[in-house]
Amino acid sequence: MKAPAFDYVRPRSLAEAVALLGKGDGEARVVAGGQSLLALMNLRLSAPALLIDIARLPELAVVSQDDDAVTLGAGVTHAMIEDARVPDPSRGLMARAAASLGYRAIRNRGTIGGSLALADPAAEWPAVLAALDAEAAVCGSSGRRRLGCVGFATGIYETRLADDEIVETVRLPKLSAAARWGYVKLARKSGEFANALAVAVVDQARGHCRVVIGAANGAPLVLAQASRALADGKHAAETMHAAIAADLDRAADRHFDDFQRNLHRVAAMRAVQQVTA
Amino acid sequence: MTAIGLQINGADIVDELPPRLSLADYLRERRNLTGTHLGCEHGVCGACTVLVDGEPARACLLLAVACDGRRVQTIEGFAGDPVMAALRDAFHRCHGLQCGFCTPAMLITACDLIRRGKAGSEAEIRQGLAGNLCRCTGYTNIVAAVLDAAATQGAGDAG
Numbered sequence: 001m002k003a004p005a006f007d008y009v010r011p012r013s014l015a016e017a018v019a020l021l022g023k024g025d026g027e028a029r030v031v032a033g034g035q036s037l038l039a040l041m042n043l044r045l046s047a048p049a050l051l052i053d054i055a056r057l058p059e060l061a062v063v064s065q066d067d068d069a070v071t072l073g074a075g076v077t078h079a080m081i082e083d084a085r086v087p088d089p090s091r092g093l094m095a096r097a098a099a100s101l102g103y104r105a106i107r108n109r110g111t112i113g114g115s116l117a118l119a120d121p122a123a124e125w126p127a128v129l130a131a132l133d134a135e136a137a138v139c140g141s142s143g144r145r146r147l148g149c150v151g152f153a154t155g156i157y158e159t160r161l162a163d164d165e166i167v168e169t170v171r172l173p174k175l176s177a178a179a180r181w182g183y184v185k186l187a188r189k190s191g192e193f194a195n196a197l198a199v200a201v202v203d204q205a206r207g208h209c210r211v212v213i214g215a216a217n218g219a220p221l222v223l224a225q226a227s228r229a230l231a232d233g234k235h236a237a238e239t240m241h242a243a244i245a246a247d248l249d250r251a252a253d254r255h256f257d258d259f260q261r262n263l264h265r266v267a268a269m270r271a272v273q274q275v276t277a
Numbered sequence: 278m279t280a281i282g283l284q285i286n287g288a289d290i291v292d293e294l295p296p297r298l299s300l301a302d303y304l305r306e307r308r309n310l311t312g313t314h315l316g317c318e319h320g321v322c323g324a325c326t327v328l329v330d331g332e333p334a335r336a337c338l339l340l341a342v343a344c345d346g347r348r349v350q351t352i353e354g355f356a357g358d359p360v361m362a363a364l365r366d367a368f369h370r371c372h373g374l375q376c377g378f379c380t381p382a383m384l385i386t387a388c389d390l391i392r393r394g395k396a397g398s399e400a401e402i403r404q405g406l407a408g409n410l411c412r413c414t415g416y417t418n419i420v421a422a423v424l425d426a427a428a429t430q431g432a433g434d435a436g
Contacts, residue, residue, distance in 0.1 A: 002299070008342050034340070191407045
């Protein structure tokens with residue numbers, strides 16, 4: 001199908017985009033790569049009255065780093081991360097995740113900020129950024145604020161972003177040299193959205209150990225007990241199995257059926273095995 | 278209506294378009310470039326893949342008005358391209374097409390794979406073509422054609 005009619009504007013600055021979004025009465029949407037939003041519009045699942053094109057805003061293209069972290073503008077594309085055209089604070093995890101995301105034609109246009117802001121439960125970046133303990137800087141009419149990527153999404157396509165806020169940058173702590181990560185995406189076809197997605201990061205030097213699952217019928221789910229077991233060095237398969245099972249049991253609000261629960265269990269276990277092997 | 282200027286297959290074009298018009302519909306219906314095909318219109322089938330500023334993009338998931346100032350290359354615009362010439366020849370010899378619906382976008386995607394040095398093995402090519410659906414061939418002959426063309430073009434050399 002074709003998208004319904006809408007108005008289109010391409011502001012020249014982030015401030016102008018925020019102002020337009022604020023005046024939109026909830027009927028305006030920002031679009032960067034458009035690789036999800038335009039599909040939803042073509043399917044007539046989304047029908048904004050005004051599209052605000054932020055794809056070329058210079059503020060969203062900024063890339064910088066210091067000793068502790070890399071900051072990526074929200075407009076950095078998946079392909080730029082896949083090709084390491086921007087610094088990688090994650091020692092390869094982000095490039096791996098990017099390469100598993102959709103297809104090259106999608107990755108050339110889709111952006112990391114857009115993926116975070118849309119909060120598709122099956123998307124890669126929300127889970128990966130939560131596992132890396134990234135932080136988003138968002139800009140709205142009342143100013144700028146920082147939001148941790150754990151808890152950034154509050155549900156399916158729901159986030160803590162206010163109606164007039166735009167993700168500006170994502171700040172990613174640099175993993176230390178001895179850090180390890182695991183990444184497992186289960187999907188029936190390469191490039192499809194995940195049926196299960198697990199990310200494990202162990203960085204003892206920074207005291208950071210976290211296991212996160214995506215495609216979890218809601219926001220990315222931190223597996224607290226499995227994360228603790230990793231931090232404590234309790235890597236035995238039985239221990240990890242029990243911890244993951246307990247974490248999944250606690251997530252009763254996600255209403256996993258037996259098949260989903262098993263997929264998540266297998267994905268999480270494999271991701272953990274990648275960091276402990 | 279929104280005024281735009283863009284380059285299509287090397288020609289500079291100025292136009293005035295309704296924002297809801299996708300790049301694919303613009304190319305097909307207003308520029309008569311019907312080699313860009315529309316299958317699913319939501320980014321899954323890959324049949325509308327074109328190059329925008331030299332990189333593959335889904336023309337169904339791009340607004341024509343958002344292509345203001347950009348360079349668009351469709352299957353009609355590869356006349357002097359040596360990689361595309363090798364691919365056309367290989368698709369012909371290997372029987373890499375049947376109905377032809379997916380073919381223009383297969384060629385454009387394969388051309389990008391070869392240029393980026395991502396067509397070195399069958400597995401790599403299958404991964405790279407996963408976003409382009411073909412309902413006729415079963416892919417075997419398409420993959421063989423891309424392998425064949427990549428071999429003649431030095432697939433390991435990106436750029």
